[in-house]
Amino acid sequence: MTETMETTRSVVVERDFPYPPEKLWRALTQPHLIAEWLMNNDFVPVAGRRFTLSADWGQVDCEVETVEEHRALSYCWDTKDLRSIVTWTLAPTAAGTSLRMEQRGFTTAQKSYFQGASVGWPRFFDQLGNVVSKLD
Amino acid sequence: MTETMETTRSVVVERDFPYPPEKLWRALTQPHLIAEWLMNNDFVPVAGRRFTLSADWGQVDCEVETVEEHRALSYCWDTKDLRSIVTWTLAPTAAGTSLRMEQRGFTTAQKSYFQGASVGWPRFFDQLGNVVSKLD
Numbered sequence: 001m002t003e004t005m006e007t008t009r010s011v012v013v014e015r016d017f018p019y020p021p022e023k024l025w026r027a028l029t030q031p032h033l034i035a036e037w038l039m040n041n042d043f044v045p046v047a048g049r050r051f052t053l054s055a056d057w058g059q060v061d062c063e064v065e066t067v068e069e070h071r072a073l074s075y076c077w078d079t080k081d082l083r084s085i086v087t088w089t090l091a092p093t094a095a096g097t098s099l100r101m102e103q104r105g106f107t108t109a110q111k112s113y114f115q116g117a118s119v120g121w122p123r124f125f126d127q128l129g130n131v132v133s134k135l136d
Numbered sequence: 137m138t139e140t141m142e143t144t145r146s147v148v149v150e151r152d153f154p155y156p157p158e159k160l161w162r163a164l165t166q167p168h169l170i171a172e173w174l175m176n177n178d179f180v181p182v183a184g185r186r187f188t189l190s191a192d193w194g195q196v197d198c199e200v201e202t203v204e205e206h207r208a209l210s211y212c213w214d215t216k217d218l219r220s221i222v223t224w225t226l227a228p229t230a231a232g233t234s235l236r237m238e239q240r241g242f243t244t245a246q247k248s249y250f251q252g253a254s255v256g257w258p259r260f261f262d263q264l265g266n267v268v269s270k271l272d
Binding site: 005006007008009010011012013014015016017018102104108114118121122125129 | 141142143144145146147148149150151152153154238240244250254257258261265
């Protein structure tokens, strides 16, 4: 056994929201709304398009991987030495939408990134909920 | 918005192993092998069957949820005030098997459980790899 068997970890955050998938989709894909809950950005919901998320502490280099309107969205999320993928899944429920975010690609050595994501994503979900609650 | 919108987190660990799914499946489902990499147990791979994982620090109360031989296995994993579900997925690859474990159900308040699982599962994967490497 000489091969490298790298272990990767993912952070998953899930929450049920009392809004239809279409409404959450707007907050996940419209740049001015993304800016309100996540970071400043030049996002375009088209597979293959690169975009940047920027914050005080630096920036995240992203590229859209998949776009399934109102259902799923994924993009790579690279910053410094982190190479990760963020995947959003929206599933309709009786009361609204079950929203799931998975960020995968943390090596076991990347503890501080993993820890930061574990703490940060629930806060982004809070902010996302605030943004969506104000949409018509 | 009066409903409780609880956020849950999951820990996911993934690793490619140079063994076929059948071999990993044995280590995931045979009690004497599970004891070598995880904990002492009375596991039976039958949906609906309860079992217990026991360690120095206490025990985990489990119940098998799904069993798809060589492909997927899930069981609930309850300990103290944690109510979680562990799901194993085995996907064949050219070189062996991609093994994925997701433990879901950590509330945002259950930080120490989440942190413990984040650190503990990669170690269990290491031990699992050692066990499987010795199988015929």
